Amino acid sequence: MQPLLNLNEVESLGARREVASAVLQLINDEDAGALEVANVASSDPLLSAKIMRMANSAYYGLSGKVNELHFAVSVLGFLTVRSLAVASLLNNLTPISKEAWKRYAVMASLSSGLAVYFAVDPAVAFCSGIMLDLGELVLAHHDPRGYRLLHKELASLPLYLRDDMARERERSIYGLDHTEIAASLLRSWNFPQDIVDAVESHHDSVQEGSSLSQVLRSAARLAPFYANGIEELDASIDFPDELLHLDLKKLFQATESFVRDFVEL
Numbered sequence: 001m002q003p004l005l006n007l008n009e010v011e012s013l014g015a016r017r018e019v020a021s022a023v024l025q026l027i028n029d030e031d032a033g034a035l036e037v038a039n040v041a042s043s044d045p046l047l048s049a050k051i052m053r054m055a056n057s058a059y060y061g062l063s064g065k066v067n068e069l070h071f072a073v074s075v076l077g078f079l080t081v082r083s084l085a086v087a088s089l090l091n092n093l094t095p096i097s098k099e100a101w102k103r104y105a106v107m108a109s110l111s112s113g114l115a116v117y118f119a120v121d122p123a124v125a126f127c128s129g130i131m132l133d134l135g136e137l138v139l140a141h142h143d144p145r146g147y148r149l150l151h152k153e154l155a156s157l158p159l160y161l162r163d164d165m166a167r168e169r170e171r172s173i174y175g176l177d178h179t180e181i182a183a184s185l186l187r188s189w190n191f192p193q194d195i196v197d198a199v200e201s202h203h204d205s206v207q208e209g210s211s212l213s214q215v216l217r218s219a220a221r222l223a224p225f226y227a228n229g230i231e232e233l234d235a236s237i238d239f240p241d242e243l244l245h246l247d248l249k250k251l252f253q254a255t256e257s258f259v260r261d262f263v264e265l
């Protein structure tokens with residue numbers, strides 16, 4: 001039987017001595033600037049590449065114009081760089097596939113696109129969206145074969161049942177679900193509490209919690225629509241009233257553009 005995953009095991013990731021860890025520590029220093037962060041990040045090719053690629057994406061309107069890492073750090077802001085550093089840190093634990101990077105990019109873009117409907121800062125929503133599924137990466141490392149089989153099992157369920165069933169099965173097998181793991185990671189890296197709370201509750205009812213929580217929950221519910229090319233909301237799935245007039249086609253086109261720019265194909 002697969003052993004339960006202990007939160008101490010998750011939080012110990014924060015002690016890993018790697019470039020991404022050094023970047024995260026530096027970002028927590030109020031006196032640090034973009035140049036100092038870039039100098040440290042430059043030692044990690046994957047992290048540097050993701051920073052540069054995102055800064056040059058159409059999302060920021062600077063395609064092909066950002067050619068120095070410290071400028072890219074300034075363009076993205078420390079919150080986004082912090083999110084990429086966490087992903088890079090976990091990549092050193094379990095290599096993140098291009099498909100997983102695509103999923104993170106989709107969640108970030110959807111969250112940013114939905115932010116305006118809830119009066120949320122798009123940059124905060126964007127960074128929070130990147131973090132949503134990092135707990136799944138930890139579980140995949142903890143139990144590669146078992147977690148892959150669990151996702152195969154869940155894929156046979158209707159869309160509206162998958163989120164709740166995924167967390168229920170994760171808790172029964174591992175003692176924790178992926179939202180609790182992600183929140184623990186973000187808390188250990190001193191992410192703002194509103195982001196930690198929103199990530200931890202992103203599968204709860206869309207009508208509850210903060211505006212950021214509603215953004216992330218809506219993005220999580222829309223991700224399967226995007227993946228399956230469905231451009232009309234399903235009445236059987238709970239969406240907040242703010243999205244009654246949402247133009248899914250436009251949102252998905254913007255997401256596709258960002259993913260194409262960001263993810264190495």
